[in-house]
Amino acid sequence: MSDFDYDLFVIGGGSGGVRAARVAAGETGAKVALAEEDRYGGTCVIRGCVPKKLMVFASEYAHAPAEARAYGWDIPDGTFNWSDFRGKLEAELDRLEGVYRKLLAGSGVETFDARARLKDAHTVELSTGEVKTAKHILIATGGRPVRPDLPNAHLGMVSDDIFHLDALPKSVLIIGGGYIACEFACILNGLGVEVTQYYRGAQILRGFDEEARGLIAESMKQRGIDLHVGTDIVEMHRATGTDEDGMTAPVEVDQYGAHPEDGPGNGPIRVKATNGNTRVFDAVFFATGRKPNSDDLGLEELGIETGRNGQITVDGYSQTKVPSVYAIGDVTDRVNLTPVAIREGMAFVETVFKGNPTEVDHELIPSAVFTQPELGTVGLTEEQARDQEQIEVYCSSFRPMQTAFAERPDRVLMKLIVSKATRKVLGCHIVAPGAGELIQLAGIAVKMGATKEDFDRTVAVHPTMSEEIVTMRNPVRSA
Template sequence: MTSFDYDLFVIGLGSGGVRAARVAASHGARVAAAEEHRVGGTCVVRGCVPKKLLVYGAHFAEDLHDARRFGWEVPECRFDWATLRHNVLTEVNRLCGLYIDTLEKHGVDMILERAVVAGPHEVRLAGGRIVSARHILIATGATPIIPDVPGQLHGITSNEIFHLEALPARVLIAGGGYIANEFAGILNAFGSQVTLVNRTDVILRGYDEQIRDRLLQIARAKGIDFRFNASFSRIERTADGFLDVSMSGQDSLEVDQLIFAIGRRPKTDDLGLTEVGVDLDAMGAIVVDADNRSTVPSIHAVGDVTNRVQLTPVAIREGQAFADTLFGNKPSRVDYSFIPSAVFSHPPLASVGMTEVQARKALSAVHVFTSDFRVMKNVLAGRNERALYKMVCNAENGVVVGLHMIGPDAPEILQAAAVAVRAGLTKADFDQTIALHPSMAEELVLMK
């Protein structure tokens, strides 16, 4: 048998790579892993975790205001961005350390430098050393897309938001997806004047139309300005230090900060993949089969670098399935149906299964049930903001094929409800469940 330095070499230690390395090592494999930036990847370092902490911080803006309606004597409060930024980055450092400790405890050899593929069974490290492995796993994730427009370097991406020295008074966010809408809500709550510019007239493509329209309505009421059907033509720094952003389809804007949130592309540049025969698609994603195997049998990929579903829990599940199948004698594949997702906007929205439009295209008959209500807390706080829950059912058998929500704690509520949708429960099953009163979640079993 051919001798290799390792059974598995993982390039990229984000959510998918960390899970695959740890599980493979727990199955007895000799594992090495390389990371050129920080262990934890996008989610831990510059994505889900620090973003959610900013979301929590942003919610205090309304909570402190509402508290007065509930009898609390709240003095005028001042938000200090530097304090939150420092505490968030400190938490990120703590989590990165925990990831490293976990991998080391499982016997994974950590290599904190860039690694590229040098052959079907070889990896070249930045220092020049060549390492051999029976299997190579690419888990390098994705990176923000920056448009090709004059002055593009004046803008930043979601990677840099967490390191801003000060909050911008006026910020333009380019994009209509979840990253754009989440940071629009965060920065608006912190006091920035936010303008969101999108090249189409649709935000959150892929989510149910009624739910995303409700978010647009609420966001506008909160003071976020939306400009649609616009594309950038030029970005210039003015003599006063501001940014002059020229657009086609909309008037130009002068802002303090421009944030690009127009999508993410697989991070496969200069990894040596095509040179050894690994096929990439038009976006640069690694083409893999159901077992995460590329066109080179010894090279595999999981997570955003495959561009299947760019979600952290999916990457984790793929890493687990990969390691169990290859090293644990437990063949498994990821089920990509009924994946729940959420947008941590203000208010948040969450979804699982088919939208109404998707269901009407796929099924012969559809029944739709909704609950459009004012949350009890909002009533006493004097807010007109309304929540909306929507259930999409197959009319032939009553099976719930989609569930969509916008309102406080929607992601927390939907996680449990997603189990019911995936299990194929019917509207009757929901109706027969006694409501938990008074709660927002009870609307799930009271829809008409």
């Protein structure tokens, strides 16, 4: 009989934690428990990838009637009903959470709807007062959006709040230039909200290919998003009434800066920017970064190391300095993507419960940014590649057939980064409708080490946008 209550105790019911728990229990017969303080499914299912993508789908219908009319259909412009959509969205998230609970129960995992923290290397204490022991503990608590250190920042929304609005604001200021900021700028614009976006950097989507970033920024402006780069917020206040200049004036607040109606989404909010402009918005949305959920887990008391942002330090096998404690997913801040967390959970089970030490390969991971148009990317950007070796760049930008026929200005981009020495494709970047779907397949070729000549030998599928990937014969530049 084991000296512990469980072979494995998982803290966190997101995609990574749930996968590790149910595979360990279902495939190895381990006795497993899992604690989740909020909703099962975690960020991705409840307040991230899934609801966001459903909002992307909803927002993309904004241009459908006009495009259909260009193709001969007699279709009037419609109106978007947030209340109807939100009801269906919430029902779908409830369904998915139920699926996650059933998967755990079906695998024999005991679940606790409670917060858990480490008491020692083999013991967790639940918020219910229960204390449980386990041979191994896996931390999979994910991350959360953060607000900037700015007076009255509590007035602004973060990504967690957007799905719970009673009504869409008429105008919104989005602060940030990363993928979350840009995705929601496109979503809200498509749903009829007047969107302004401030980003303090020189160009949005830092870290992605520069040419792709530029095309997306231009496309966002063409769609009506008021994008300002090199711009940040200086101050913000709750605003009611009108001052002598005709501007909405800030209300009086208490000594703590609070007002009875304070809270995200309860605008209007008066904002002063670094460019000197002062404007009033119905809502402010901060997309200025995320932080690992490592607070108050008992890590310091056990000597488990964390980084500057609170990320749990682990080795290639997701093991902390305490041998019985492991961590996966966004709480480790390695590659913060749901499929990566799932891979890390599977590798943990292989290593600890199947006796097959397995590290996760964090190189050449395809990813997508669901702006409009989408960005699909795998491998090195042109800027990264030219810093490490001599390269050739193959690139094609054009108006795709479908929207060109409808006389829309949309452009797409297909781009390959090729090593001069090995001829391997080091990076592939696609800006186009459905780029996320395209990059999944291109990612297989890049991961396999395909050369430019391998791409050239592949016959094009015509007429498609993606055929450009295999028909670009001459480099546009070398570096």
